[in-house]
Amino acid sequence: MLAVLVSLLPLVRVLPGCHCQSTNATAAITATTVTSVVSGSLTSKVGGYAVFDCPVPLEYVTRRSRPLVIRWTKNGHTVFTLSGGSLTTDERYEGRTSIVEPPEFSDAIATSINVSSLRESDTGDYECFATHKNRDLQLTASSQRPPLPSSQPLSHQSSTASTLSAVGTDIVDAGVRIKLDVQGGDIMSIPPINQTRLEHESVHFSCVKEDLESTVQWYKDGVPLDDLPILNGRFNVSLEGSLDIYDAGLNDNGFYLCRIMSAKGTFSAGAFLNVQYKAKIVYSPAEVFLAFGKPGTLDCHFHSNPPLTKIRWEKDGFLFDTYNVPGVYHKLNGSLYFNRVGKEHSGKYTCTPFNDLGTEGPSTPMDLIVQHPPKLIVVPKVLYFRKLGDNITMPCEAENVDNKSPAIVWQKADGKSLFDPRVTVAGGNLTLTGVKSEDRGVYRCVASNIAATISAETELIVEESLFHQKNFGLHINSTKKNIVAYWKRPYSFCTVWSRDTSLKLSNWNATATSSDGKAILWNLNASKEYEIMVSCREEISGESLFSKSILIHPKVAESDQLSLQELNKSTGPVTDSFDIRVERSGGNYNVSWTFTDNSRKDQADVERYQVKWYDAFDGKELGTASTEANKRHIGR
Known part of the structure; x- marks a missing residue:
């Protein structure tokens, strides 16, 4: 931070790299590149920018004080005139000036002018005059004036703007003067300026080098032009260093930088290219599938610069007005949103985007097909028990929907691959031969069509790994009328399993489920002998953990x-x-x-x-x- 005294100096903001000079002044300079201050002069660079603020007294800068006319002269000739929110400039500054708007919702009017892409020829003495109702005003550099809003940099070099704040109470009978010195002209005399062109027009970026022996290199968004296939054969760099682009397209938008390398050093300046065109369709799918009974969106894929103003939708050749169709709305990007898709929404749709320049025409027809989501008609059991070496087939079948069969795939919940010679899938059924211990876990049958995806889960238990995995404190109370199982409650949902020991090939059966740590086994005969265990599903992995089994004997007299x-x-x-x-x-x-x-x-x-x-x-x-x-x- 640097503090000096300034008198009779308007507020001027410049690029980083600007050298602001003054004596007998009070200034607050926030840019780290400021090196010195000398009375009445401002030093900037070719390709930079500066904001000139005429220090009009406070009572004349509100909207109620119009009409206010601010006029800047250079070397005695008028170059800028700001009146009623309109800016008139000398042809030498055409395309390089803009008004710095006051803060939003402020009652103040604009009194500042931004000059970008500074040239060496911009060097000179500038003087500001203010007139209100045909009366010349006394200009005051006062600390009571509201600060200028920060201006957005207009060149690649201007990432952080410098500010020079003049304070004091001096009153000037005539205009306020400032001497501007633009440096770098011994390497680049004319920098590029921002360009706005229509599609297919040619673009010219000036970049005039002073030394014909200098080397000029152009970049787009940091990439050398020679390395960009989209510009191949469409650009030319003249002997003086300027760039011409032919047949401009929407992909040419970006920041173009001219870098001059000479014996005196390296100097860079850049500008933006804005290519405008009619709104145009860039992609139209032949078919769009939406799920019956669910929300859905039909998109219109377009590009537009200037921005989109409206989209016209047609269905089956007739105007499709969402105001007359219940449950269908326009989204902000122009897409159609269906609150609940129904069969009545089927049809061929086209969209036509518009902007201020017009439209390139409608999209090709998009056939909207309403499809029902898949439905599983055969699902696997909740749990399967198998011994090592056994084979197992887990069924899964989906109903044909709209005359199309949903795709069925099997997945393992832990993400492990099912690509194995022992695994086959036929007609939706998963068959696993030669069961191994690592095959245990949760499997998922997934049925999907374009409309939706559904799934059903099952678990394979390899009996080798059943017991002693978890101590649930299982105990059984067997009376002549009932069999009741009790266990600790570490999990929210558990299953009680049983098998009849009197049968040689008895499978485990899910006998009861419970979430409160006990279950009455109603379907068991108290006069028979059973082996009983309990399993609870682990919430994180989804796998079941089993207790050790308990053998109960008949107790009927x-x-x-x-x-x-x-x-x-x-x-x-x-x-x-x-x-x-x-x-x-x-x-x-x-x-x-x-x-x-x-x-x-x-x-x-x-x-x-x-x-x-x-x-x-x-x-x-x-x-x-x-x-x-x-x-x-x-x-x-």
């Missing part, structure tokens, strides 16, 4: 066996004659039953059912009911 036999003879079917299903509903239970295959012949003789329920801990009878239906709701 001989007298009980006799009474059951007598009951069978006298009253017909009893508990062993039914498949009983119990479902929990809040704090109550829904019980239903069907005859077993062996006792179905007795069903015609039944007039009523007698239902009794008991406490699972001590076998105490809790209630009884009679019903003609094969179901009963039991409340606590």
Whole structure:
């Protein structure tokens, strides 16, 4: 930070690299490249920019004070006139000047002028005059004036603008003067300036070198032009160093930098190219699939510079106005948004984009096809048990949707590859031969079409790895009426498994599920011997962890066996004659039953059912009911 005294000096902001000079001044200079200050002079560079602010008294810079005319002269000739928000410039500055707008929502009016792409010929003495209602104003350099807004750099060199703030209370009867000195002209006399051109027009960037022996290199966005295929054969660099681009296109937009290398040093200056064109379609898919019953978007793929002003949509040759179609809206980018896709939205759509220059025409027709998402009609079991070396087939089948079969693939939830000679997929079914220990885990059947993707999961358990994985504290309470399993509750959802040990080839069966650490095994016969274990799914990996198994023995006394036999003879079917299903509903239970295959012949003789329920801990009878239906709701 540097502080000196300034008198009678307007506010001027310049590029980094500018050398601001003054004596007897008070200034706040924020750029780190400022080296010295001398009275009445400002030093900048070729290709840089400067902001000239005429220090008009505060009472004349509000919108209520119009009309205010600010006039800048150079060496006695008028070069800039700012009046009513309009700027008039001398032809030597054409394309290089702009108004610095005051802060948004401010009541102040613009009093500052930005001059970019400075040239050596811009060097000279500048003087500011202000007139209000045909009366010349006394100009005051005052610290009470609001600060200028920061201006956006207009060249590649101007990433951080310097500021020079003049403060004081001196009143000037005539205009305020400033001497501008633009350096670098001994290497580059005329820098490039920003260009706006229409598509297919030619572009000219000036870059005039002083020494004909100097070397000139041009870059686009930091890349040498010779290395850009899009410009191959479409540009030429003249002997003086200027660049011409022919048949400009939308991909030519960017920042162009001229670098001159001479015996005196290296000097660079650049400018932007803005190629404008009519709004045009760049891509139109022949078919667009949207999922039935779900939200969907139909995009219009276009380019536009200047920005898009509107898009016209047509369906089947007629104007498609979203204001007349419920549930369909225009998005800000012009796309069509369907709140809930229905069959009525099918059809051939075209879109036509417009901007201030017009349009290149509509898109080719896009056939919008409404497709139902896939539906699985065969899914694998929740869990499979296999021994080492066994084979397993896990089924998965999807229904044909809109006369098309969804694609079915199998994945392993842990991300491991299923590319293995032992794995085959046929008709959606996954077959694994010679099961190995590493095959255990969660598998996922994924069915997809263009509309949506769905999946179903299953888990393969290799029995070698079942036991002693986790201590759930499993214990079994077996009475002559019920079998109840208890375990600790480290997980939210667990399954109780059982198998009948009296059978040589008995598979594990899911007997009950629970989330509260206990389950009544209603479908087991208390007079038989079972092997029981519990599994709980690990939430992070998705795999099941198993307890060790427990063998339970029958606990029905001989007298009980006799009474059951007598009951069978006298009253017909009893508990062993039914498949009983119990479902929990809040704090109550829904019980239903069907005859077993062996006792179905007795069903015609039944007039009523007698239902009794008991406490699972001590076998105490809790209630009884009679019903003609094969179901009963039991409340606590």
